Amino acid sequence: MRHPADLRTILSGDLCSGCGLCASLAGDGKIDMEMAGPGYLRPAVRRALTAEEDRAIVDVCPGARIEGYGARGNTAYHPVWGNVVEVRAGYSTDPEVRQVGSSGGVLSALLLYLLERGEVDDVLQNAPDPDNPIGNITQKSRNRADVLHAAGSRYAPSAPLARILDEMGGDGARHGFVGKPCDVAGLRSLLGRNPALKDRVPYVLSFMCAGMPSENGSREVLRRMDALDNEVESFRYRGNGWPGFATATLADGTTRQMDYQSSWGGVLSKHLQFRCKICPDGTGEFADVTCADAWYPGEDGYPSFQEQEGRSLIITRTERGEALVAAAAEAGYIVLEPLPVATSGAAKGAGARAPAGDAAHGTAPSGLSRSRSRRGGADAVAPTACPEFRRHDVPAAADGLSPFAEEVEYLMRRRASSFRSVPRQDVCGGGIFRGQVFFGRLSRPLVPCTCPRSDES
Ligand SMILES: Cc1cc2nc3c(=O)[nH]c(=O)nc-3n(C[C@H](O)[C@H](O)[C@H](O)COP(=O)(O)OP(=O)(O)OC[C@H]3O[C@@H](n4cnc5c(N)ncnc54)[C@H](O)[C@@H]3O)c2cc1C
Numbered sequence: 001m002r003h004p005a006d007l008r009t010i011l012s013g014d015l016c017s018g019c020g021l022c023a024s025l026a027g028d029g030k031i032d033m034e035m036a037g038p039g040y041l042r043p044a045v046r047r048a049l050t051a052e053e054d055r056a057i058v059d060v061c062p063g064a065r066i067e068g069y070g071a072r073g074n075t076a077y078h079p080v081w082g083n084v085v086e087v088r089a090g091y092s093t094d095p096e097v098r099q100v101g102s103s104g105g106v107l108s109a110l111l112l113y114l115l116e117r118g119e120v121d122d123v124l125q126n127a128p129d130p131d132n133p134i135g136n137i138t139q140k141s142r143n144r145a146d147v148l149h150a151a152g153s154r155y156a157p158s159a160p161l162a163r164i165l166d167e168m169g170g171d172g173a174r175h176g177f178v179g180k181p182c183d184v185a186g187l188r189s190l191l192g193r194n195p196a197l198k199d200r201v202p203y204v205l206s207f208m209c210a211g212m213p214s215e216n217g218s219r220e221v222l223r224r225m226d227a228l229d230n231e232v233e234s235f236r237y238r239g240n241g242w243p244g245f246a247t248a249t250l251a252d253g254t255t256r257q258m259d260y261q262s263s264w265g266g267v268l269s270k271h272l273q274f275r276c277k278i279c280p281d282g283t284g285e286f287a288d289v290t291c292a293d294a295w296y297p298g299e300d301g302y303p304s305f306q307e308q309e310g311r312s313l314i315i316t317r318t319e320r321g322e323a324l325v326a327a328a329a330e331a332g333y334i335v336l337e338p339l340p341v342a343t344s345g346a347a348k349g350a351g352a353r354a355p356a357g358d359a360a361h362g363t364a365p366s367g368l369s370r371s372r373s374r375r376g377g378a379d380a381v382a383p384t385a386c387p388e389f390r391r392h393d394v395p396a397a398a399d400g401l402s403p404f405a406e407e408v409e410y411l412m413r414r415r416a417s418s419f420r421s422v423p424r425q426d427v428c429g430g431g432i433f434r435g436q437v438f439f440g441r442l443s444r445p446l447v448p449c450t451c452p453r454s455d456e457s
């Protein structure tokens with residue numbers, strides 16, 4: 001299977017997710033992350049890279065490949081959701097954390113547990129940019145105030161890996177990390193290929209991600225709120241309730257608000273970068289713990305976005321993640337609720353049989369076999385990003401599974417609707433596989449695609 005040969009090809013194929021890892025790897029000021037186009041973070045190469053530097057970037061760039069180095073243990077593998085130890089719902093027991101968090105504040109509660117129990121020295125996470133109310137910076141959180149400041153989803157570009165090698169430093173400190181699934185994939189690849197760094201980030205957390213909007217998306221939200229860019233002092237994308245309102249605070253102290261369905265559904269989701277439309281992992285497969293919105297189903301079959309007390313979906317993906325969640329619950333940081341999910345497609349230990357980091361070539365989970373038989377070889381795994389795959393192969397929900405099933409349905413529909421705006425050849429002809437992304441913008445397949453529709457393309 002082929003990967004893009006160099007950074008230039010990744011960028012010209014629009015495969016960059018903006019994680020920043022290449023900037024950190026190139027070092028010496030060779031690459032800066034800067035806003036490009038409608039407001040996506042992209043690497044700007046200041047000085048030519050050596051062939052060796054280029055190779056090192058391609059080896060770990062999540063735009064070129066998604067690999068779960070070290071993230072797979074002897075855990076069950078679900079065809080849609082990846083490695084799963086347990087799935088639960090839950091929320092922070094601290095009302096302030098639950099309130100400021102995006103859903104139930106579970107990610108922040110886990111970070112507080114890690115910091116306060118001395119499991120990590122600090123946490124690398126995304127936080128509001130003090131110089132740009134709609135923007136993000138990467139923050140090293142060391143205490144409760146830092147974690148609360150960073151809580152809440154920010155639907156704007158972030159590059160949490162842009163200085164990761166510097167952040168890890170040589171002081172032996174242990175770091176927690178929270179990032180988008182693509183950030184996590186890049187970090188896992190980096191750690192997996194550098195044994196000296198492996199133990200420096202013992203806890204990697206993520207969230208489900210339907211895509212990263214451009215800064216123009218945020219500006220459009222502000223425009224619709226009648227808030228001028230230069231009047232805005234601070235901006236929250238959501239949180240302070242569940243789902244919470246997009247809220248701009250202006251220099252005169254007044255606020256402008258927009259509900260979640262209008263801000264995310266009506267504006268931001270229409271501004272996603274191309275990489276998100278072909279994303280093979282929106283569920284944080286390679287994290288220790290992934291959180292998401294555990295929406296309650298509404299009457300129309302869609303999630304209800306009525307304001308209510310926050311509730312997170314919590315998927316533990318590694319034994320370490322499971323131990324963390326269990327310990328945080330035992331210590332009273334979070335409350336857990338059972339949330340049974342369909343496990344018929346899960347293959348116990350499937351990931352464990354594959355070589356470490358070999359997600360793309362791992363044993364195919366049982367639920368995938370029907371759709372991959374036409375053209376894929378035994379090692380090929382069906383695309384998860386393909387709407388057709390999703391329509392045919394998402395396991396049917398059993399009775400009593402509705403909250404989780406609703407979330408599945410919702411994400412699938414949203415992703416599928418994104419696809420409709422992409423020329424079909426870009427989806428099927430590009431060949432998008434679980435674990436690997438190939439030249440999504442090319443009009444002819446570079447590798448045989450296992451998608452059932454690929455015969456038509
Ligand atoms: C771009 C984006 C898309 C998302 N799409 C979905 C979705 O489709 N379905 C779904 O169920 N959930 C989605 N989420 C996740 C969801 O909004 C919550 O993060 C999740 O429910 C966990 O909530 P919490 O209360 O436990 O997290 P909190 O306690 O509020 O913690 C949130 C954490 O996310 C980090 N963070 C916030 N914004 C960013 C960012 N831009 N880049 C990197 N890190 C960030 C913060 O630093 C913090 O550590 C998305 C989040 C983002 C940022």
Ligand code: SF4
Pocket residue numbers: 007010011015016017018019020021022023042043057060061062063064186
């Ligand atoms: S995805 Fe990350 S590593 Fe790859 S080109 Fe973009 S910023 Fe660089």
Ligand code: SF4
Pocket residue numbers: 017180181182183209210211212275276277279280281282
């Ligand atoms: S949809 Fe995928 S590529 Fe886009 S920000 Fe989310 S995890 Fe990264």
